[in-house]
Amino acid sequence: MGFQKFVENIVDLLQERMGETYEIRVLHVTKNNDVEQTGIAITRQEDSIFPTIYLEGLYQEHLEGELLGVLVERIINCHEEQSMALDLDMDFFRDYNRVKDRIFYKLVSFEKNKKFLRDAPHLRWHDLAIVFYYALEKDMVEGGSITIKRQHMLMWKQNAESLYRTARRNTRQGMPELLVSMRELIADMTGVAVREDDATPMYVLTNQEKRFGASAMLYSEKLGWLAQRFGCDILILPSSVHEVLLLPDDHIREYDFYRQMVAEVNRTQVEPEEVLSYRLYRYCRKSSEIEEIIS
Numbered sequence: 001m002g003f004q005k006f007v008e009n010i011v012d013l014l015q016e017r018m019g020e021t022y023e024i025r026v027l028h029v030t031k032n033n034d035v036e037q038t039g040i041a042i043t044r045q046e047d048s049i050f051p052t053i054y055l056e057g058l059y060q061e062h063l064e065g066e067l068l069g070v071l072v073e074r075i076i077n078c079h080e081e082q083s084m085a086l087d088l089d090m091d092f093f094r095d096y097n098r099v100k101d102r103i104f105y106k107l108v109s110f111e112k113n114k115k116f117l118r119d120a121p122h123l124r125w126h127d128l129a130i131v132f133y134y135a136l137e138k139d140m141v142e143g144g145s146i147t148i149k150r151q152h153m154l155m156w157k158q159n160a161e162s163l164y165r166t167a168r169r170n171t172r173q174g175m176p177e178l179l180v181s182m183r184e185l186i187a188d189m190t191g192v193a194v195r196e197d198d199a200t201p202m203y204v205l206t207n208q209e210k211r212f213g214a215s216a217m218l219y220s221e222k223l224g225w226l227a228q229r230f231g232c233d234i235l236i237l238p239s240s241v242h243e244v245l246l247l248p249d250d251h252i253r254e255y256d257f258y259r260q261m262v263a264e265v266n267r268t269q270v271e272p273e274e275v276l277s278y279r280l281y282r283y284c285r286k287s288s289e290i291e292e293i294i295s
Contacts (some may be wrong), residue, residue, distance in 0.1 A: 004022060007038060013072045025054055032241065033112040035273040042079045077272060093134075093146075096156035102135050103148065103173065103235050105167035106212035106241065109277055112139040121153045121160040126292040127279050130218070132163050135174075175207040177216040179226070182245075196233035201230075201250065206243035213243045214276050217283075217290060227285040234283035236290065237262050249282055255293055 001009075007026060014024045019193060027039040039052035056129065058071050071223045092098045110129045122129040136144040149199065153163065181204040196277070204221060206213025223246070227234050229247040237245040237258055258280055280293040 001062070003038075003056075003059055006062060007040075009068055009074070010040065010055065010058075010072060014040070014042065014075065017072060017076060029054075030116065031273040032108055032116075033275055033289050034115065034242050037156060037273075040075065040264050044078070044279050046134040049088055053081060054083075080282060093152075094155060096158065099156075101163070101170060102137075102164050102174075103132055103163065104135055104171045105130050105213075105215055105218075106129075106152055107215045107218070107276060108241065113139065119150050121148060121158075121163055123164055125218070126281065126290075128280050130164060130167075130215070147292060171215060172219045175209050175211075175213075175216070176215070177220045177222060178206050179207050179208070179220075179246075180204050188243055192268050200247050200250070203246040204239070204243050205236075205246055210242060211248065212240050212241055214238065217244055217281075221246075223290075224285070224288055225281045227283055235285060235293075236281035239265065239283070240270045240274045242274065243278050244276075246280075246283075253293065255280055 011024045011026060015022075018024065018134040023043050023045075025041045027041055029037050029039050031037055037054050037056055038052045041050050041052050043050050046087060053075050053109070058066075058075070062068065062071060073263070078217045088288070107128045108116075108131055110124060110127055113129060115203060117129055117131070120131050124130075132147040132148040136146070148163065153159065160233045180203065182204060203226065204265055205216050205222070223234055226246060231249075235247050235249040235258065239245050263278055266278060281288070281290050282293050283290050
């Protein structure tokens with residue numbers, strides 16, 4: 001069964017289960033990096049906010065043998081759980097003083113998000129853009145967020161610079177940076193101790209939430225500590241929107257080696273909507289600044 005037929009069948013089964021009170025809406029949502037996904041929403045006429053359940057993963061499960069009826073029940077259960085969490089008065093969102101403590105920022109590709117950025121306040125940072133979002137409380141929706149658009153900024157009488165100052169404080173405090181060695185990370189994931197050898201040391205920089213953690217390099221204090229430990233500048237490899245890799249800029253290998261490494265990881269290991277960049281960056285120990293490596 002093709003994907004389009006799968007979507008049609010899901011819509012028909014949901015409409016049959018939910019009845020005429022509900023409308024089953026198919027949504028085509030543009031995610032990060034201009035990646036389009038197909039979602040489904042179960043709505044009533046009075047609903048102003050509603051959850052979207054994406055179908056690509058469910059389609060893959062169906063191809064692997066899961067029954068349509070089982071998937072429909074899961075969609076309904078997910079809709080009910082998230083609807084209960086979202087059953088709140090959104091009038092509070094009009095008051096900047098009530099939302100400002102949960103405004104955070106993240107980094108995305110500037111080139112791959114030009115269409116999105118036309119309607120989203122942002123600041124340019126090298127080949128990336130700093131964008132803003134409102135993080136819902138965890139007891140509402142785990143990991144849920146509302147992207148801040150230009151209409152919100154105007155409603156609050158703010159600008160990109162003031163949003164940045166607010167988000168920088170909140171992100172630094174609410175999502176503290178996390179620096180872990182690759183050796184420790186592999187040991188935690190596998191339960192097997194990794195012997196320390198003479199290989200180039202590599203670290204992962206993210207935040208405590210491990211969500212949009214690449215932005216931690218904007219406020220990291222541990223970059224300077226690591227540069228002092230290495231005794232040289234720090235090479236920064238974008239791994240995804242969630243983390244970056246750090247290693248000493250010791251010139252043992254050419255930069256093109258690392259560019260090819262980043263490109264291969266982006267191609268084979270990272271979901272298209274989570275790719276951050278194909279560029280390299282460097283933390284300069286002397287200036288305490290991050291610069292893009294051009295040569």
